[in-house]
Amino acid sequence: MKAVRIHQFGGPEVLIYEDTSDPQLRKDQVLVRVKACSLNHLDLWVRKGLPGVKLPHILGSDVAGEVADIGEYVTGLKAGQRVLVAPMHFCGHCVKCVAGLQNQCREFTVLGNAVDGGNCELIAVPRANVIPFPDSLGFNQAASVPVVFVTAWHMLVGVVGVRPGQTVLVLGANSGVGIAAIQIAKLFHCRVITTAGSDAKLEKARALGADYVIDHYKQKISEEVRRITNKEGVDIVVEHVGAATWDESLRCLKTAGTLVTCGATTGSSVAVDLRHLFARQLRLLGSYMGTMAELHEVLGHVLAGRLKPVVDRSFPLKELRAAHEYLEKSQMFGKVMVDV
Numbered sequence: 249m250k251a252v253r254i255h256q257f258g259g260p261e262v263l264i265y266e267d268t269s270d271p272q273l274r275k276d277q278v279l280v281r282v283k284a285c286s287l288n289h290l291d292l293w294v295r296k297g298l299p300g301v302k303l304p305h306i307l308g309s310d311v312a313g314e315v316a317d318i319g320e321y322v323t324g325l326k327a328g329q330r331v332l333v334a335p336m337h338f339c340g341h342c343v344k345c346v347a348g349l350q351n352q353c354r355e356f357t358v359l360g361n362a363v364d365g366g367n368c369e370l371i372a373v374p375r376a377n378v379i380p381f382p383d384s385l386g387f388n389q390a391a392s393v394p395v396v397f398v399t400a401w402h403m404l405v406g407v408v409g410v411r412p413g414q415t416v417l418v419l420g421a422n423s424g425v426g427i428a429a430i431q432i433a434k435l436f437h438c439r440v441i442t443t444a445g446s447d448a449k450l451e452k453a454r455a456l457g458a459d460y461v462i463d464h465y466k467q468k469i470s471e472e473v474r475r476i477t478n479k480e481g482v483d484i485v486v487e488h489v490g491a492a493t494w495d496e497s498l499r500c501l502k503t504a505g506t507l508v509t510c511g512a513t514t515g516s517s518v519a520v521d522l523r524h525l526f527a528r529q530l531r532l533l534g535s536y537m538g539t540m541a542e543l544h545e546v547l548g549h550v551l552a553g554r555l556k557p558v559v560d561r562s563f564p565l566k567e568l569r570a571a572h573e574y575l576e577k578s579q580m581f582g583k584v585m586v587d588v
């Protein structure tokens with residue numbers, strides 16, 4: 249099959265479009281013919297080098313495609329069926345997995361991180377990871393859902409327990425997690441404040457349901473949040489930007505407010521003033537992906553039209569380098585895709 253593989257860590261130039269052997273289908277697995285795969289910031293981190301990644305390696309976490317073949321032990325699927333591949337990789341039998349907390353499994357990783365991903369023509373995955381979806385959802389739309397919507401859902405619903413009427417600050421409205429978090433917060437009837445770096449992006453954020461938008465190049469986020477909330481601050485900050493916004497994010501919280509983070513796009517070393525942490529009774533929480541049940545729940549909302557995946561543009565698989573360069577410039581609004 250054709251695949252884009254990395255043989256060393258580095259810039260976009262390490263992405264090589266080449267022939268490689270088809271994956272071996274185990275008896276308990278499903279072979280999926282990849283139709284679309286969306287990019288995530290995780291792809292950039294893995295390409296630059298993360299521990300636990302064996303080379304050569306295939307990137308790509310979010311896969312939609314068709315069933316190409318099924319293993320002898322697999323039931324309930326047939327060749328040609330349109331399916332979404334759940335990006336969670338887990339053991340399936342530990343106490344966390346059987347409790348439905350797959351993202352706490354000791355073997356947990358995301359497709360394309362410590363295991364090969366979907367920037368290729370064929371991928372073999374366990375039956376539990378294969379979720380059929382109807383024709384009403386396109387392959388690009390389907391492949392835009394898993395990582396960002398599950399991550400945002402787990403942050404707001406699973407970890408924080410968002411309640412109707414709360415005020416939520418979502419950083420980076422144009423990012424995949426930002427787009428998902430705005431819509432999920434609105435689904436819970438929250439008041440949503442978001443940030444972006446251009447008028448066009450801010451307009452699109454409003455169209456997604458954001459009540460207030462802040463241009464982070466022209467305005468100081470904490471000052472605007474103070475003005476919008478009548479000096480009170482927000483209940484929840486959805487963080488994934490990291491070093492560049494961390495101090496501002498903390499300033500935006502109300503007393504006993506919660507910051508939840510799932511990423512560090514601009515850098516991972518930040519400072520916390522412990523006096524502020526305890527005196528303002530802040531809650532700083534970490535979140536990593538989400539559970540299989542959360543993916544099924546999110547997909548239900550997508551199919552019902554209550555949550556909308558946003559596709560920015562797609563590149564052919566052999567132009568994955570250009571797709572990485574485009575994502576790195578942060579000029580997108582929505583998901584950057586590869587068509588296979």
Ligand SMILES: [Zn+2]
Nearest residue numbers: 339342345353
């Ligand atoms: Zn497990």
